[in-house]
Amino acid sequence: MDIFLQQLINGLVLGSVYALVALGYTMVYGIIELINFAHGEVTMMGALVALSVIGALALGMPGLPGVLILAAGLALAIPVCVALGLLIERVAYRPLRNAPRLAPLITAIGVSIVLQNLAMLIWGKQYISFPPVLPQGRYEILGAHITDVQIAILVLTVLIMLGLILMVQRTRLGRAMRATAQSRQVASLMGVDVNRVIASTFAIGSALAAVAGVMVSAYYGLAHYYMGFMLGLKAFSAAVLGGIGNLGGAMLGGLLLGLIESFGAGYIGDLTGGFLGSHYQDVFAFFVLIAVLVFRPSGLLGARGIERA
Amino acid sequence: MTGHSLRGALAIACAVLMAGCGDKPQTEASGEKTLLIGQVSPLTGPQAHLGKDNENGARLALDEINAAGLTLNGEKFVLALRSEDDAADPKTATTVAQKLVDEGVAGVIGHLNSGATIPASKIYFDNGIPQISPSATAIAYTTAGFKTAYRVMTNDAQQGSVLGMFAVSKLGAKRVAIVDDRTAYGQGLADEVAKAVTAAGGTVVAREYTSDRATDFMAILTSIKGKSPDLIFFGGMDPQAAPMIKQMKQLGMTAKFLGADGTQTPKFIELAGADAEGALASNPGLPLDAMPGGAAFRAKFEAKYGKIQNYAPYAYDAVYVMVDAMKRAGSSDPAKYLAELPKTDYSGVTGHIRFDAKGDITGGAVTLYQVKDGKWQTVETVQSGN
Numbered sequence: 001m002d003i004f005l006q007q008l009i010n011g012l013v014l015g016s017v018y019a020l021v022a023l024g025y026t027m028v029y030g031i032i033e034l035i036n037f038a039h040g041e042v043t044m045m046g047a048l049v050a051l052s053v054i055g056a057l058a059l060g061m062p063g064l065p066g067v068l069i070l071a072a073g074l075a076l077a078i079p080v081c082v083a084l085g086l087l088i089e090r091v092a093y094r095p096l097r098n099a100p101r102l103a104p105l106i107t108a109i110g111v112s113i114v115l116q117n118l119a120m121l122i123w124g125k126q127y128i129s130f131p132p133v134l135p136q137g138r139y140e141i142l143g144a145h146i147t148d149v150q151i152a153i154l155v156l157t158v159l160i161m162l163g164l165i166l167m168v169q170r171t172r173l174g175r176a177m178r179a180t181a182q183s184r185q186v187a188s189l190m191g192v193d194v195n196r197v198i199a200s201t202f203a204i205g206s207a208l209a210a211v212a213g214v215m216v217s218a219y220y221g222l223a224h225y226y227m228g229f230m231l232g233l234k235a236f237s238a239a240v241l242g243g244i245g246n247l248g249g250a251m252l253g254g255l256l257l258g259l260i261e262s263f264g265a266g267y268i269g270d271l272t273g274g275f276l277g278s279h280y281q282d283v284f285a286f287f288v289l290i291a292v293l294v295f296r297p298s299g300l301l302g303a304r305g306i307e308r309a
Numbered sequence: 310m311t312g313h314s315l316r317g318a319l320a321i322a323c324a325v326l327m328a329g330c331g332d333k334p335q336t337e338a339s340g341e342k343t344l345l346i347g348q349v350s351p352l353t354g355p356q357a358h359l360g361k362d363n364e365n366g367a368r369l370a371l372d373e374i375n376a377a378g379l380t381l382n383g384e385k386f387v388l389a390l391r392s393e394d395d396a397a398d399p400k401t402a403t404t405v406a407q408k409l410v411d412e413g414v415a416g417v418i419g420h421l422n423s424g425a426t427i428p429a430s431k432i433y434f435d436n437g438i439p440q441i442s443p444s445a446t447a448i449a450y451t452t453a454g455f456k457t458a459y460r461v462m463t464n465d466a467q468q469g470s471v472l473g474m475f476a477v478s479k480l481g482a483k484r485v486a487i488v489d490d491r492t493a494y495g496q497g498l499a500d501e502v503a504k505a506v507t508a509a510g511g512t513v514v515a516r517e518y519t520s521d522r523a524t525d526f527m528a529i530l531t532s533i534k535g536k537s538p539d540l541i542f543f544g545g546m547d548p549q550a551a552p553m554i555k556q557m558k559q560l561g562m563t564a565k566f567l568g569a570d571g572t573q574t575p576k577f578i579e580l581a582g583a584d585a586e587g588a589l590a591s592n593p594g595l596p597l598d599a600m601p602g603g604a605a606f607r608a609k610f611e612a613k614y615g616k617i618q619n620y621a622p623y624a625y626d627a628v629y630v631m632v633d634a635m636k637r638a639g640s641s642d643p644a645k646y647l648a649e650l651p652k653t654d655y656s657g658v659t660g661h662i663r664f665d666a667k668g669d670i671t672g673g674a675v676t677l678y679q680v681k682d683g684k685w686q687t688v689e690t691v692q693s694g695n
Contacts, residue, residue: 003535006560010527125355127548129580138559145561220524220552222580230522265528269517278529279491279518 002143007266008259013150015258016157017219020212021235022242022250023164024205030245031181031201033101037108038088039209040232041115042081044225046210047217048123050077051130058131066133070218077210084115085206086199094195112228119225127224130217153215160208161251168247173200181245241289243302252300261285341385344641346371346628347409347438349402349419349429352394358618360421363443364392365614366621367418370628379632382639388632395420399428406432414438415641418627421620423447423494430458439647441631443623446570446593448497451667459650461627461662462620463593463673465498467693468569471675472498472542472591473505475691476567480589482540486515486533486564488526488553490545495521498569499544506542514538519549526553530560538564546571550588551580558584565589573678573685585680589688594659595674596687597622602658626657 021043028036050073057069092107137148168174176197179187188194216231217223234257242253265281292300348367350360371388379386391414393405402425409417410432417433417440420426426445433440434455442450442460446468451458476482485506489499503513514536517529530553533541541557541564543550550572557566566588568577573590581588597603597617606622614621631646633655638646655662663671677688 003531006531006534007528010531014525014527127551127576127580129551129582132582138561140561145559147559150559221555221582222524222548222552224548226522227524262528262531265517266532269515269532274516277516277518278532279520281528 005142006144007262009144009146011259011262012255013153014262015255016153017212017216018235018238018257019251019254020157020160020208021231022239022254023247024209025236025239026244026247026250027201027205031177032198034093034104035108038111038115040228041112042084042206043209043213043231044119044228045084045115046077046081046213047223047227048119049080050074050214051128051217051223054133055131058133066135069133074214077214078207081206081210082203085202089199089202116225123225127222130221134218149219153219165247177201237289240299241292243299246301249299249301257285260288341387344386344388345391345412345414346388347414347417348390348392349395349405349417350421351397354396356397359620362618362621363421363624366624367628369610369613370625374632381635381641386641395425397422397425399424402429403432410436410438415643416631418443418624420445423450426450430455433457437643439643439650441627443627444620447493451669457647459664459668461623461630461670463675463693464669466501467673468591468593468675469498469501470505471691471693472567472569473502474509475677476540476542477506477509477511480540480565482565483511484514484538485511486536486538486541487513488517488519488529488541488543490519490521490549492521495544502542521546521549523549524552526556530556534560534562540565540567542567543572544569547574547577547580551577554581554588555584578680578683588680589677591675591677593673593675595690596676599690600659606658622658626659626662629657630655630662
């Protein structure tokens with residue numbers, strides 16, 4: 001039982017991280033039907049920028065409380081990522097907005113390669129460690145363990161998710177986003193500044209990426225220039241699983257993918273008597289993804305509806 | 310291509326000139342012949358510091374041999390080093406290997422990485438050029454049946470068997486969980502450890518896998534925890550080992566952590582922080598200060614090139630082993646002195662060097678280290694059985 005509960009916690013935390021990154025993919029897709037493959041790299045940039053600040057502060061002002069140092073890291077990482085997101089949108093996507101859909105997809109991949117190499121030039125190929133500034137509390141529930149950082153990730157993800165849904169449903173910007181998603185031309189005829197709305201979407205998605213990047217590096221204790229690739233791929237899969245373009249779907253898809261991976265890796269070896277080992281965890285996860293898409297091609301919550309952002 | 314061969318020609322010209330710059334300026338007239346020895350390691354990229362270290366180790370040996378004078382069968386020889394950069398890349402490794410062969414080297418010291426050494430070894434074998442690697446540890450290097458392939462460092466099978474024995478007999482771990490990163494290195498090592506654990510009377514209670522890109526091990530560690538092992542062995546590199554040991558602590562696991570040379574690095578301690586404390590890992594060979602000629606080598610080397618990075622003593626010994634075989638054969642002809650290499654019985658800086666039928670050293674040493682007070686400290690050195 002304690003093992004089961006532990007795998008549940010593992011899966012939920014991992015899934016929350018996926019969900020947070022998946023939100024960025026799904027928001028952009030919802031509004032301009034573009035798969036922003038550079039999103040994983042924005043996450044990586046957020047992590048590395050924050051880590052530089054946190055590392056400098058941890059060394060320079062050792063007396064500072066850890067949460068404050070983390071906040072300072074986020075305070076720089078978020079604007080940097082927002083600026084980066086806006087720049088990518090302006091330079092790589094806006095000129096191609098009326099081009100065939102394959103064109104911006106290719107610039108997206110190009111941007112992601114540029115960002116990876118840029119990060120490699122600035123921070124090097126080395127893994128960078130996350131300084132031990134955060135509280136290291138650990139609690140036991142029925143034999144399973146959960147740490148402060150894990151609790152923070154879970155709580156923060158739920159709060160961000162609720163805030164985002166409220167924003168899309170209740171604010172003027174949210175309404176403009178939904179209108180733009182339904183029809184860019186009609187929205188612009190109704191006086192919606194479509195360019196501003198799309199830029200805002202990129203800005204919000206990039207800010208979320210910064211938060212997710214910091215979370216991931218704090219959780220695993222390291223960051224490096226390649227970390228965005230796999231994370232981006234998993235989060236993108238989560239977004240597709242939940243129904244890309246749908247905010248709730250990104251959350252559901254992320255959590256499901258996290259749980260499937262966790263339980264898959266944990267039990268697949270024992271269930272198959274060692275025939276399939278834990279190296280099949282990704283195979284298992286993607287098998288579930290394919291199975292879902294065969295029966296529901298638009299994802300679990302992928303029906304086109306008013307909730308689309 | 311022309312640029313390359315021109316550079317090669319220039320390098321040979323320089324080597325000949327430099328060789329002739331000694332007390333006897335006319336090489337031909339004085340009867341001295343220049344003998345080219347190849348050296349290959351990554352001289353650019355992230356491992357450049359290690360590659361340069363190998364080159365310097367080989368150069369130090371060459372300079373000493375030249376200073377003492379080398380006479381084979383009445384003929385005087387001057388050694389010249391031809392150092393090449395393989396960038397730790399398998400493809401580049403084969404290109405530079407072919408280049409060295411074309412230039413007519415008598416033998417090659419290298420390469421540094423297993424991944425680069427293995428593809429290059431076929432080219433040396435096809436051309437009958439003896440090769441001694443100072444640092445490639447993958448088992449596959451000497452099991453391909455290439456009679457030209459030798460190494461002066463303990464291989465992964467030897468290291469794995471020492472690790473397995475150490476875990477069961479010395480650390481008293483009866484229940485062992487094994488994780489590897491599915492690379493040639495990690496998987497090969499983990500398989501050897503598993504065999505040795507069973508042979509020593511322990512039980513492998515879990516065999517889990519990850520990748521050399523992963524950072525999340527919570528699921529497999531939780532599964533391992535359910536089997537209550539005394540020790541977890543990880544075959545892989547420090548970027549995975551560090552988060553793994555952190556996550557072990559997060560899950561409240563009390564099992565010991567044991568790694569190999571991919572983990573026994575300063576970077577591991579940097580990344581894992583306080584959680585690294587108590588972790589164990591091995592590295593082939595002796596710590597430098599425990600080597601028979603370690604202190605003297607350090608003094609000589611550091612006077613010329615600065616700090617020793619890692620494998621320089623092995624590159625140094627590799628040159629001496631090669632020249633030793635030439636002396637016994639009375640010839641620098643690869644075909645002739647290759648026959649003498651298996652009979653090597655040489656006391657070097659790193660230890661006593663003898664080869665088995667495959668070209669591996671016999672009874673190579675493996676040293677175990679533990680993190681104490683934020684530093685790797687030597688626990689003990691074990692002579693491997695095979």
